Amino acid sequence: xxxxxxxxxxxxxxxxxxxxxxxxxxxxxxxxxxxxxxxxxxxxxxxxxxxxxxxxxxxxxxxxxxxxxxxxxxxxxxxxxxxxxxxxxxxxxxxxxxxxxxxxxxxxxxxxxxxxxxxxxxxxxxxxxxxxxxxxxxxxxxxxxxxxxxxxxxxxxxxxxxxxxxxxxxxxxxxxxxxxxxxxxxxxxxxxxxxxxxxxxxxxxxxxxxxxxxxxxxxxxxxxxxxxxxxxxxxxxxxxxxxxxxxxxxxxxxxxxxxxxxxxxxxxxxxxxxxxxxxxxxxxxxxxxxxxxxxxxxxxxxxxxxxxxxxxxxxxxxxxxxxxxxxxxxxxxx
Numbered sequence: 001x002x003x004x005x006x007x008x009x010x011x012x013x014x015x016x017x018x019x020x021x022x023x024x025x026x027x028x029x030x031x032x033x034x035x036x037x038x039x040x041x042x043x044x045x046x047x048x049x050x051x052x053x054x055x056x057x058x059x060x061x062x063x064x065x066x067x068x069x070x071x072x073x074x075x076x077x078x079x080x081x082x083x084x085x086x087x088x089x090x091x092x093x094x095x096x097x098x099x100x101x102x103x104x105x106x107x108x109x110x111x112x113x114x115x116x117x118x119x120x121x122x123x124x125x126x127x128x129x130x131x132x133x134x135x136x137x138x139x140x141x142x143x144x145x146x147x148x149x150x151x152x153x154x155x156x157x158x159x160x161x162x163x164x165x166x167x168x169x170x171x172x173x174x175x176x177x178x179x180x181x182x183x184x185x186x187x188x189x190x191x192x193x194x195x196x197x198x199x200x201x202x203x204x205x206x207x208x209x210x211x212x213x214x215x216x217x218x219x220x221x222x223x224x225x226x227x228x229x230x231x232x233x234x235x236x237x238x239x240x241x242x243x244x245x246x247x248x249x250x251x252x253x254x255x256x257x258x259x260x261x262x263x264x265x266x267x268x269x270x271x272x273x274x275x276x277x278x279x280x281x282x283x284x285x286x287x288x289x290x291x292x293x294x295x296x297x298x299x300x301x302x303x304x305x306x307x308x309x310x311x312x313x314x315x316x317x318x319x320x321x322x323x324x325x326x327x328x329x330x331x332x333x334x
Contacts, residue, residue, distance in 0.1 A: 001255040005287045012039035013263045028270040034077040041081050053079040066107030091123045099130045109150040113157035133160040139170045155197040176206045191233040198237030209240045219250040228274035235278045238285040256280035
């Protein structure tokens with residue numbers, strides 16, 4: 001495992017322990033996502049600021065609001081990395097209300113969509129982005145009425161922030177979906193749709209991106225690791241522009257997953273193998289990005305989109321979406 005990946009894991013483990021001591025009765029997986037957000041910013045969490053952010057959230061947001069629902073920990077951690085937690089929650093509520101207009105359920109996913117707007121410094125453009133987001137959502141429902149649901153909203157908002165037209169986004173997603181189906185790629189329909197959304201965020205030709213995902217998946221299988229077929233598979237899309245030998249990349253991900261397995265709060269009592277390997281994939285992808293070991297083709301996010309000091313990387317945003325999808329789908333199956 002490369003040293004910069006190990007350092008990232010160690011920071012994430014420390015952050016998770018601090019979050020655990022300050023959030024009672026919280027999902028383990030949400031604590032892990034929170035630590036992923038903080039460590040992605042190179043921050044060892046300030047527990048006093050964390051407490052302050054919890055108070056601000058409780059004081060300003062109704063206990064019946066989805067902002068204080070399943071993603072409460074994520075919101076508090078994002079507030080903690082912002083320069084002005086009060087402004088962050090005010091902006092989040094405002095954007096959330098705009099994009100939730102006309103909808104009456106599954107607001108947890110919309111909170112993530114709203115946070116994408118805030119994290120990327122696009123609050124002033126919320127109306128325009130909401131309009132584009134709604135068009136993307138409508139077009140996705142037209143192409144896949146059964147598959148498309150609330151779990152797609154967060155990625156759809158990231159797509160709305162891209163410099164691609166709605167036609168280009170939908171056409172690229174459909175190209176990837178059909179290609180992967182023709183190649184008999186091992187994924188559920190929901191997992192494949194999420195994967196093509198992630199791939200559409202990345203630069204380069206869709207077919208070449210799909211081919212790389214297939215090769216990576218094959219290498220995991222050759223090493224005796226079975227990748228998840230549900231939303232976990234979308235994490236592979238974050239690896240498509242990493243400039244590294246694919247064999248080495250897969251080995252590092254497996255090593256990272258094993259390293260996490262031995263850490264308190266990341267073992268078998270907290271994460272299953274599929275979710276842990278997904279986490280390892282996302283950690284490695286973002287670690288490479290932070291160290292600029294990527295191709296010249298980056299996610300097609302509008303110029304100047306990431307301007308806020310509190311903004312998390314595109315990779316971290318995708319991370320939260322995928323993990324919340326996994327968490328919610330697991331909860332609904334019980």
